[in-house]
Amino acid sequence: MSQYLVLSYIQIQNANSIAGLTWGFPAITQFLGFTHALNRKVSKQYDGKYDFELTGCGVISHTVQNKVYQSKKFADFEFIQSKNPPILAKHKNASPPIIEEGKMNLTISLVIEINKSVTLTTEKIIELEQKVEALCYRMRIAGGTVLNINKVKLLAADTEQQHIDMVRKIKNLTMAGFVLIDRNEYLQQHYNTLIRLHKEKGNSSKEPQLLDAWLDFSALKYQAIPKVTKDQVAPDENTDADWEYVAKPNSGYLVPIMTGYKSISELYEPKQVKNTRDDSTHSCFVEAIHSVGEWKSMHNTEKITDIIWRYRHDGQWYLCEQNNNPEYVDLDTNGSELEQIQTLNLNEVLNLF
Numbered sequence: 605m606s607q608y609l610v611l612s613y614i615q616i617q618n619a620n621s622i623a624g625l626t627w628g629f630p631a632i633t634q635f636l637g638f639t640h641a642l643n644r645k646v647s648k649q650y651d652g653k654y655d656f657e658l659t660g661c662g663v664i665s666h667t668v669q670n671k672v673y674q675s676k677k678f679a680d681f682e683f684i685q686s687k688n689p690p691i692l693a694k695h696k697n698a699s700p701p702i703i704e705e706g707k708m709n710l711t712i713s714l715v716i717e718i719n720k721s722v723t724l725t726t727e728k729i730i731e732l733e734q735k736v737e738a739l740c741y742r743m744r745i746a747g748g749t750v751l752n753i754n755k756v757k758l759l760a761a762d763t764e765q766q767h768i769d770m771v772r773k774i775k776n777l778t779m780a781g782f783v784l785i786d787r788n789e790y791l792q793q794h795y796n797t798l799i800r801l802h803k804e805k806g807n808s809s810k811e812p813q814l815l816d817a818w819l820d821f822s823a824l825k826y827q828a829i830p831k832v833t834k835d836q837v838a839p840d841e842n843t844d845a846d847w848e849y850v851a852k853p854n855s856g857y858l859v860p861i862m863t864g865y866k867s868i869s870e871l872y873e874p875k876q877v878k879n880t881r882d883d884s885t886h887s888c889f890v891e892a893i894h895s896v897g898e899w900k901s902m903h904n905t906e907k908i909t910d911i912i913w914r915y916r917h918d919g920q921w922y923l924c925e926q927n928n929n930p931e932y933v934d935l936d937t938n939g940s941e942l943e944q945i946q947t948l949n950l951n952e953v954l955n956l957f
Contacts, residue, residue, distance in 0.1 A: 606767065607718040608908060609658065609736065612755040612777040613666060614712050619748030621670050621683070621706035624862035624892035626822070630746035631862040631892075632784070632913050632924040635663050638745045639716055640915075645739050656722050662911035664714035664781040664902055670708045683707070710748075713778040721760070729758050754844050775902055782899040783911050786926045787858060791817055791896045794853040814866075817853075821896045822860035825850035861897040864923035865890035877879060893923065 672681040683706045724732065741750055751940035757777060761770040772851045783837035795817035802812055829846045830839035839845075852858050869889040875888045905911055913924045 606762075606770070606908070607656075607721055607758065607760040608770070608774065609716040609718060610755075610757045610759060610774055610777050611714040611716065611736075611740065611753055612757065614714065614740070614745065614753050615709075615751040616712065616745050616748040617709050617751050618707045619710055621674040621708040622704075624732045624894055626860045626862060626894070627706050629668065629708075629861075631671055632663065633712065633862070633864060634746040636913060636915060636924055638743065639714070641743060642716075642736070642739060645743070657719045658716050659719045660717040660912040660914035662717075662783060662908065662913065664713040664715070664778045664783045665899070666711040666713065666781045668708060668710045670706070672706075700731065708748075710753075712745075713781060714912065715774060715778065715908060717914075721762075724758075729841040733758055744751065755939050769832070771905070771908060774908060775905065779902050782857070783902050783905060784861070784913075785898045785911065786863070786913070787854070787898045788863070788895040788925075790854045790858070791821065794820060797853070813904065817896060818860065818896070820853055821858050857899040859897055859899065861895055863895045863897075863925070864890050864893040866893055866922070869928075890922070893921070 620630050620634065621627050623629070623634075639661045641656050670681075671684045673684055674681055683704065685704065737753055737756045740753055740756075743750065751931075755777060757773075759773055761767040763934050791814075795812070795814055798812040798817055826847045827850050829848055831844045831846065832839050833843075836843065867888045867890050872887045874885060874887075875883050880887050909927060913925070913926055916923045916925055
């Protein structure tokens with residue numbers, strides 16, 4: 605049996621817009637973090653009354669409003685900032701420092717996966733939906749405040765026909781919207797293509813890096829097409845040119861996304877690192893992991909399992925992934941990495957310069 609908890613049309617104010625090297629939408633880790641926090645609150649507040657766990661979620665976006673402005677036409681967008689920390693006495697003769705924060709208002713829907721089947725009466729289902737909704741209003745999603753939730757529904761399916769009906773109901777609750785799909789395999793394929801072309805050309809220049817492949821998906825690129833006249837053998841600095849848009853390596857609404865973390869230090873014992881959240885938990889320094897995602901219309905979804913993001917912790921890697929994609933990293937018996945280069949972490953990027 606498959607069961608899902610659908611939070612339909614959640615209005616969120618002042619959510620985090622910056623995610624690693626990207627901005628414009630919260631990181632997947634923030635939505636899975638909310639799912640994990642909700643799971644703990646449900647199990648703790650109701651003393652094990654509901655014997656299940658919330659193990660993953662699908663993210664559907666409806667509206668997005670980043671709090672940015674342009675100082676002039678064609679200028680870069682800048683975040684609308686507040687003074688953090690507030691003005692103190694020592695700042696009377698100078699402007700206080702600003703801690704950059706990217707904020708946004710958005711409306712999303714979450715399809716939360718339940719790890720095992722739960723048999724409840726109609727009254728118990730309604731009770732659970734009301735309790736989850738009440739908890740959500742007291743929580744934050746991606747650092748933002750929950751203003752309104754249109755509907756909370758617990759849906760289940762056992763037979764093939766019930767699965768078809770359940771998918772239709774989830775679509776009715778979450779359309780019109782775009783669901784985020786993991787496309788890390790596109791990054792791997794494009795990187796392999798760049799390496800192959802580099803070898804075929806026999807170019808003596810530096811071999812393409814994974815960063816180059818990732819930027820082809822995230823950067824807005826144009827190339828000059830020289831207007832070579834009949835009298836010219838090759839274009840020169842005075843040759844006119846037409847500028848053409850360079851399409852992304854794959855078709856679709858592709859965007860750069862942050863999908864997890866990789867450790868860059870050893871695991872420290874409790875109290876060994878100062879200013880941590882508590883004195884009983886081990887700590888570790890990490891860097892963000894980046895990949896490629898695709899926004900796809902929710903009406904094209906055939907299987908709900910294909911849109912569910914889940915955690916995977918493997919050695920140094922703490923990743924968010926979907927089951928329909930290959931793994932990021934394998935570890936041999938000695939714990940050394942046998943890495944399939946499909947993601948990008950900040951530590952690797954800094955080493956390129």
